[in-house]
Amino acid sequence: MSIRNHGLGGRLPLAERAALSERRQRLFDRMAETVAPWAEHHGFVSRTEDGRFIGPFNPALLTPVIAGRFLDFQAAEEENTSLTARVRQVVILTVGAVWRSAYELYAHSAAARTTGLSQEAVEALATGDMPGELSASERTAWRFTRGLMAERRVEQPVYDEARTAFGTEGVADMVLLIGAYQTVCGLLNTFEIPVPETSHGD
Known part of the structure; x- marks a missing residue:
């Protein structure tokens, strides 16, 4: 190739x-x-x-x-996150979908498949949809990320759901991961x- x-x-x-x-x-x-x-x-x-x-x-x-x-x-x-590899890729692809960042979606669609997400699930995430095959915690991660990205806030029920699923540390881990990939998508889209x-x- x-x-x-x-x-x-x-x-x-x-x-x-x-x-x-x-x-x-x-x-x-x-x-x-x-x-x-x-x-x-x-x-x-x-x-x-x-x-x-x-x-x-x-x-x-x-x-x-x-x-x-x-x-x-x-x-x-x-190396230190409390999030699983699949949850991380759900978050990253959700960020990429909001930014419509072509290279980010390309790269992390490939990375997501290595975590066991199906091609159908990856394609849904890349277009901003929530796949049906996601686990309860993965759906929570999608809602949390989508809310923070699209609305710039997290509604109390979604926050409570995320804290139950991941703990307060996990919520902070998600926010830091979201921030990192907003930076990446910003570079990609600017140039x-x-x-x-x-x-x-x-």
């Missing part, structure tokens, strides 16, 4: 490592060691065949210090970063 490179940076050119400052090269190398294998494991493309980053990882190179700390935050969230087109063969 090969990637058609045209326009993958959206409003930005795709950065080549050799042209980057030393600080940006350090972030590039860190992402090559961490982000790229993570993406490959979850079944989505994060780099071109010549090694340049696509998705939110290319604009991350514009602000290497802040982006590096943001990667630290994301790693801390994923109009598309989904990579792939072709088989070559």
Whole structure:
């Protein structure tokens, strides 16, 4: 499978490592060691065949210090959250659906499938719907995220439901996860970063 490179940076050119400052090269190398294998494991493309980053990882190179700390935050969230992998992906896809963020939905549709969510459920989440196959706690996570994203508030019954399902710590974990992926979607939408087109063969 090969990637058609045209326009993958959206409003930005795709950065080549050799042209980057030393600080940006350090972030590039860190992402090559961490982000790229993570993406490959979850079944989505994060780099071109010549090694340049696509998705939110290319604009991350514009602000290497802040982006590096943001990667630290994301790693801390994923490693220490009280939420299950499926709940996390329900939340992330719900954020992506509200933002209509193409690359985010592409990447985390793939990641969500690795948690056991069906293709039908993933497609429903990506279009903003709540799939019938979700567990009670996953439906709660969807309602909580959708409410906070769409209405900028969480109604008391939804909050109470979330606190019962996840505890107060879990509610805080969801809010931090939502915030992280709003940042990612903001980068993607600002720079109009598309989904990579792939072709088989070559």
